Amino acid sequence: MAKRGLGKGRVKGESQDIWLRLMVNGRRCDVVAPVQKTLLEVLREDLGLTGTKHGCELGECGTCGILVNDLFVLSCLTLPVDIQGKEVTTVEGLAHNGKLHPLQQAFSELGAAQCGYCTPGFLMAAKALLDTDPSPTREAIQDGLSGNLCRCTGYLKIFEAVELAADRMGAERRKAATAPQVAP
Amino acid sequence: MTDFSVIGKPRGRVDGPAKVTGQAQFADDLHLPGMLFAKLLRSPVPHGRIKALDTSRAEALSGVVAVLTGKDLPEKYGILPVSQDEEALCTEKVRYVGDPIAAVAAVDEDTAERATELIALELEELPSYMTIEEALEKEGEPIETLRFGPNVHKAVSLEFGDVESAFAKADHTREDLFFYEGSTHLPMEQHAAVARWEPEGKVTLWSSTQTPHYVHRALAKVLGLPMNRIRVIATPVGGGFGGKSDPFNHEIVVAKLAIVTGKPVKLTLTREEVFYAHRGRHPTLMWVKTGVRKDGAITAMHFRSFLDGGAYGSYGVVSTYYTGALQTTTYKIPAYKFEGTRVYTNKPPCGPKRGHGTPQPRFAIEVHFEHLARELGMDPIDFRLKNLVEPFTYTANWLRITSCGLRECVEKVLEASGFRDKRGKLPEGRGVGFGLSAYMSGASLPVYWNDMPHSEVQLKVDRSGTVALFSGAIDIGQGSDQVLAATTAEVLGLEPEDIHLITADTDLTPIDLGSYSSRVTFMAGNAAIQAAERLRDQIAEAMAAKLDVPTDRVAFRNGRVMDAQRPEGGVSWEEACAVAEAAQGNLMSRGAYKPPELSGPYKGSGVGPSPAYSYSACVAEVTADPESGVVEVDKVWIAHDVGRSLNPTLVHGQVEGSVYMGLGEVLLEEQVFRHGLHKIPSMLEYKSPTTKDMPPIETILVETVDPEGPFGAKECGQGPLLPVIPAVANAVEDAIGARFHEIPITPEKVLSAMDKAARGEEPLIGPTSLPDYHLGEVLRVDPPDGKKVELFPMHEET
Structure with a gap:
């Protein structure tokens, strides 16, 4: 990854390594890393979770977005020390038991991923949106995803994919609510 | 063969699952x-x-x-x-x-x-040279001196037909100047x-x-x-987008x-x-003069372009020709003169960005024709319809036009948008505008001279029945993997997901020249079809012997191989492959595509020819606020002649992405400099459209089934960008009466036009002069009048 000005003027050896205890995609991860290393770098370089991408490393494009305690945050602006003990979810943690999350399924079916580089960030922003607003209007989707840039799609297929996923998740919830209760 | 099982069906891409799970491995992930x-x-x-x-x-x-x-x-x-x-x-x-x-x-x-x-x-x-004018006029040590003079990278002057006497036959002529600001791909x-x-x-x-x-x-x-x-x-x-x-x-x-x-x-x-x-859009200064008869027929056009090339050559020679080459692929222009000049400046080098050298003249011409038609007392749409190119004809500069759905695109987009009921009739501050365009489905010549195919595909089947496809093509998001898998699967009666792709590895894969000039669907698609047909024929031969039927009765459908007259019988694909391998040895095949010889009889004729042109027509509806200067696009309608839509999901995606990028160029994006420094080298300050800026888009696909395209397909990844820019500029004029001969149309420029109007001046924003540079001798070429269009279809069944 391409850091910009990080470590400028800092002589190697000055940085202090610290022990980080992180919860990532439901797993405890222990990492020893320089204190100034961003969460984006720790995820990609120390934990090998390269599904999270970067487009600017300045907090401008949304590409590196992940969830921390279900909130959408930019991992390039987050220091791991600040989120110890919190739940981190990356694109690798979206699918369950090999089954794609409805958002992933819809993005794939509708061509909402073209080059696919911004896709993980959009998926995480969309997940955060649907967690708080399970059936968002088109305008709410545009608002909810406005921190993420995409250069391929013109966004429309992304909006449609979020709507399709929301519909399917809503149908699943209704099915679950009306299903007969099974005694434990 | 029109009863397709894969082709024409909307579906996701074979590389979709890897991309939505974060498993697609990009270079920095290594x-x-x-x-x-x-x-x-x-x-x-x-x-x-x-x-x-x-x-x-x-x-x-x-x-x-x-x-x-x-x-x-x-x-x-x-x-x-x-x-x-x-x-x-x-x-x-x-x-x-x-x-x-x-x-x-x-x-x-x-x-x-x-x-x-x-x-x-x-x-x-x-001394630094930061503009076209400085490069040509400022004194001092030049960046480079080639045979065209200090700081001039390329100069070209071509004349097709006798332009002077064709202008003399015109009842009316008009000249306009335009400037198209540079922009970058921002992948x-x-x-x-x-x-x-x-x-x-x-x-x-x-x-x-x-x-x-x-x-x-x-x-x-x-x-x-x-x-x-x-x-x-x-x-x-x-x-990628060319970058x-x-x-x-x-x-x-x-x-x-x-x-x-x-x-x-x-x-x-x-x-x-x-x-x-960089390698982005060339900032381009343009002058155009067109002559027309009273009935609206164009008699001649003279087009001059000055390209700000940045510090190095890159594709610049080709870019220069492209600012002149495709004017004739949309309108009948019987006599045409083009003069292009590309200069070196002290900025990052420009190169090919989506549309490569053609969005600039397209903007100029589609705005110029609005003025020209109205001066002539003609409806600008009727003026265009009068002059549209016809299918299966030659242009004055020797470009072969084959399938052409331009007229249908214009009619459909006008109808869908209600353009004729809206133009000039919407309330103050709202307006509609129109533009049309053509683009190439791949350049007919490679970047360096050679006589070999432009795309090759190899197929190999293993004992599992898996078809491994080897191709040099690289997916840049446009869907080349899906095109390769879908065309192959269609021929073999399989699903795209059954094809295992090995791409873009010079040790393993045969040639594909690259994902540029909208060439992959047309060229790699044709190569894949040929390879698949050859593999199918090998298996059909072995199965014909086993089923005891003639070879042409062996059919491939739904992962099975059978006698076409007894479709309930037959064997699975895997079994058929085993039969064929037993009879013939390893199962493999190859396909290759090389474009027909299409260049004209003159130097420079290598830029512009393509085996097929796509066509687009666009209507944009905008709201322009004369107080704030902000222009908002309310809706875009676009009709695109894609030949055949191999996969509507992907074609719509390419068209929508092109419209999006066009909207960015016409309203927001600019690669600009101050004191030699890039003014805004960040994603925040380089303003590209966000989710909140995107209007709804209505896409209409027109299918002309090109005689040489893979299953009749043509390009869709670049052409639809072109008409968006003039459509928006023309819509802004309809909304507030201000004429923009320069893009992007920023709020500052809108307010400046409003100030001019308030002072009683013409509310025109744009360049006012050309630099003092004169090209050398013009190369005169006779147009191919009456030349018959010859076709070179590759596959009998398409």
Whole structure:
């Protein structure tokens, strides 16, 4: 990854390594890393979770977005020390038991991923949106995803994919609510 | 064969699952054991001479493994054989802020960056040339002097037919000036490359590139190695749009560092550096004059363009021709003169961006024709309909037009948008505008002269029945993987997911020239169909013997192979492959595509010919606020002649993405400079449309089934960008009466037009003069009047 000005003027050896205890995609991860290393770098370089991408490393494009305690945050602006003990979810943690999350399924079916580089960030922003607003209007989707840039799609297929996923998740919830209760 | 099972059906892409799970491996995702990290020292001045360069302090820094300067890589290179003017690291002069001078490989990025700061660099600053006018008129040491004069990279003057006497036959003529500001691709993925020195004495390069074959050639030249000692693997490209089509200095530098250190080396550009890599839209100054008769028929056109090329040649010779070549593919222009000039300036080099050299003239002409038609007392739409090109004809500059759904595109987009009921009739501040365009489905000539195919595909079947497809094509998001898998699957009666793709690896895959000029669907698609047909025929022969039926009765459907007259019988695909392998040995086949010879009888005729042209027509509806100057696009309607829509999901995606990028160019995006520095090299300040800026788009696909296209398909990834820009400009005029002969149409420019109107002046924003530069002798060419269009269909069944 391409850091910009990080470590400028800092002589190697000055940085202090610290022990980080992180919860990532439901797993405890222990990492020893320089204190100034961003969460984006720790995820990609120390934990090998390269599904999270970067487009600017300045907090401008949304590409590196992940969830921390279900909130959408930019991992390039987050220091791991600040989120110890919190739940981190990356694109690798979206699918369950090999089954794609409805958002992933819809993005794939509708061509909402073209080059696919911004896709993980959009998926995480969309997940955060649907967690708080399970059936968002088109305008709410545009608002909810406005921190993420995409250069391929013109966004429309992304909006449609979020709507399709929301519909399917809503149908699943209704099915679950009306299903007969099974005694434990 | 119109009863398709895969072709024409909307569906997701074969690379979709990898992309939505984060498993698609982009170049920067590669992490090799023992890998070093590289950084470049870049020029802080726009134009200067290197007086001294001392790397000793950098070399002494702990953690630094190697330092390179221009002396280590003195061989020049460039994408075009005619413009070998780039250096991986500058040796004598720097030509723009960001031009690389030295490179460091170190154990980590921090150390590499720190080391670049320890390099002692002494530069003598030279006068800088930041505009077309400065390049042509300012005194001082030029950036480069070629045969066209100081700072002129290319000058071309072509005349088709007798333009002067054709203008004399006109009842009315009009001239206009236009300026199209430069913009950049802004791919979401920063360019990245990784190189590794292999123990057998080879170097492997993984790179985010649209053109692995051309990178392969450039590496061989600069590294001084034979091509068989170099392997180039293109990783999935995280957005290209033309911006990753050149061989880049960082690719050459990592390869050299891997050779020097014997270790893997990675170099990923920062976002700021991506703005320096550039190769984006040429800022272009244009003058156009058109002559028409009273009935609206065009008699002649004269078009002049001045391109601001930036510091190096790149594709610039081709870009220059493209600003003149396709004017004739939309309207019948019986006599046509084109003069193009590309200058060097001290800015990052321009190159091919989506539409390559053609959005600029398209903007100019579609706005120019609005004025011209109204002066003539004609409805601008009727004027265009009067002059549209016809299918299966030749243009004055020897371009062969085959399938052409332009008229249908115009009619359908007008109807869907209600244009005729809206134009001039919406309330103040709201308006509609129109534009149309044509684009190429691949250039008919390669970047360097050779007589070989442009795309080749190999298929191989293993004992599982899996079809492995080998192709040099690289998916840059446009869906080339899906096109290869879908065309092959269609012929073999399989699903696209049954095809295993091995792409863009020079050691493993046959040639594909690259993902540029909208060529992959047409060329690699045709090669894939041929390979699949040959594989199918081998299996059909073996199965015919087994089923005891004639070969042409063997059918391939739903993963089964059967007698077409007894479709309930037959065997599975795997069993059929076993039968064929037993009878014939290993199952493999090959296909190749080479465009027909389409160039005209003149120098420069290689730019513009394509085996087929796509057509688009667009209507934009806007609201322009004369108080704030803000223009908002309310809706876009676009009709596109795609030949045949191989997969509507992907075609709609390409059309929508093109409209989006066009909207960015006409309203927001500009690659601009101040005192030699890029003014806004960040994603926040370089304003691209966000989710909140995107209007709804209504896409109408027109299918003309091209006689030479794969299943009749033509391109859809670039053409639909072109008409959006003039459609919006024309809509703004309809809304507030202001004429924009310059883009982007920013709020400042809208307010300036409103001020002019308030002062009683014409509310026209645009250039007012051309620079004082005169081209040499014009090359006169007779048009191919009456030449019969010959077709070269590749597959009987399509």
